[in-house]
Amino acid sequence: MRLKNKPWAHELVEAHPEKVLIRPEGKIDWQKRFTNPDLPLRIEVGSGKGQFIIRQAQAHPKINFVAIELQTSAAGVILRDELKLALPNLQILLGDGKMVDTYFARESVDLVYLNFSDPWPKTRHEKRRLTYRDFLRSYENILQIDGHIEFKTDNRGLFEYSLVSMNNYAMKFDYVNLDLHNSDDEVVAQNIQTEYEEKFSRRGHPIYALHAHFQKK
Template sequence: MRQRNKPWADDFLMENKQLVIQNPSEHRGNWKAVFGNDHPIHIEVGTGKGQFIIGMAKQNPDVNFIGIELAKSVIVSAAEKVIESEQPNILLLNENASDLREIFTENEIAGMYLNFSDPWPKNRHEKRRLTHHAFLEQYKEILKEQAQLTFKTDNRGLFEYSLVSFSQFGMRLEEVNLHLHAFPDPLNIKTEYEEKFSEKGSRIYRVQASFN
């Protein structure tokens, strides 16, 4: 869905640069200092309008969360919600996550979430899928040993592709859930898309994996 342009977005982001961090590569390897504590850091790639990351931050006050979202009109909505929530353990980045190694250093991240990523269904676009092995290589570098990668989608084709990709990369599959909402996980925080899709009867898939 095309997002409505917000002509005031640039001004809003600059006014809230303590939340939406400018030039994040300058903080590479030093994110705990930005948060001002020594808590572990989790990241969400494609944070959308912020419902998931806010819910996770409330559920895990001793974890710091960084949400990454490319669409400026979307991250503005997320920032507004974060401000309203008054959660101190969230930062946002208005960035393209094409290479997270430019933002985070080796073993800096303790957990990662990929929620309802673009499936890029055409074969010629395979390298754009966020679970392609080229992306897994950079995730492995920035994630701490035994850190968990959680991936959720409503797209069965992307889910099957991701399971194969994870397995071929040598990752350990700790959970493979083919119908997440059939037996609800009380700790599962729903994204906006997840609520929308599940209400329409779509099956939600989840895999939790780690690098060996």
């Protein structure tokens, strides 16, 4: 979902190269980007306004996070809020999520978050879905042996597609929930909501969630 253009965001993003990488080329030395380089690394592909990734960084100071966003306006909103909180364990990458394996080294990421991704419902747009096989291959390249994907959406069609796509890729499911907010388990207790999740759940939409990992060859 595209945000309205925020002219101030461009200037803010460009003024903080220590916090934001703008469409970089090649692998990034992420250890040099964080105050504590030895912590586990987790990424969110398509962070929107950043509520989820910011709350994750606040809740888990012993983990480093990277918010990946294609829109400059969205990256600017994340940066604005991050600067207020002075989070040393959160970086922002302004770039395309389909290129994650060009930004991160092999087996360097602990977890990939996919939250309320654009469903791209038309068949001709299948390759743009963040759980399409080409995206899965990119995540597989950067995830550690015990790393995994956590995915949430309110879109049943995208959820069903993602189940099939991951199954066809021979991934293993660790957790599947068809109504996250009306469940009572450890995952629900630890759930951090996104902006869209709060909005959709208030409207009575079920939230679908899954955790899955790759079978390393």
